[in-house]
Amino acid sequence: MANDTTLKSVFDHAKQGQLSSGEFPKFAAVRATFVEHFPNSHPPQASETADLVTYANGLLTLSANKKKLSGELKLWRNRFVAGMPQFFDAPATDDDAFADEDGPLTVVISVTDAGAATHQRRLNGNPIGGLPPANIDATFQNAMFVETGPASVRSLSFTLGSTQ
Secondary structure, eight states: OTTOOSHHHHHHHHTTOBOOOSSSOOEEEEEEEEEEEETTOSSSOTTOOOOEEEEEEEEEEEOTTSSEEEEEEEEEEEEEOTTOOOBTTBOOOOTEEEOOSOOSEEEEEEEETTSOEEEEEEETTEEGGGOOOEEOOOOEETTEEEEEOSSOEEEEEEEEEEEO
16 A cells, blocks of 8 residues: 555545544545646746745545545645845745745645545635636546646646655
């Protein structure tokens, strides 16, 4: 099973529940990593080269019927800070730095054991523009969903582990 990269192995892991007992019991955990890359679309000036990248990572919860994993994850975006200088022994900010702050953007990730995956951006917990979840139009292969479009790449992968 260690080399099994099917979606079934992700659900089988999540269904294990409690892995150990004692004072600090461990529970099976599935973490998702969601990444979107929009090459050459950020910043808007054609003379600058930073690409817009968003990512989210966090724990997913198994539904009561054990057929869906989902979670609302903090969404991070890179920010372009052209020419940010070194300040009091701190290094200059890279052009594509991810803000180290707690912002209001999240993304709800959902995947079913049948292989249907969706994402929905939220602002302060509310769907942006009232839009419903969008499908990730890809099949789960090589241990991840990868969706490519004319100007973007979107991926969803899973890490199997445990939590206390």
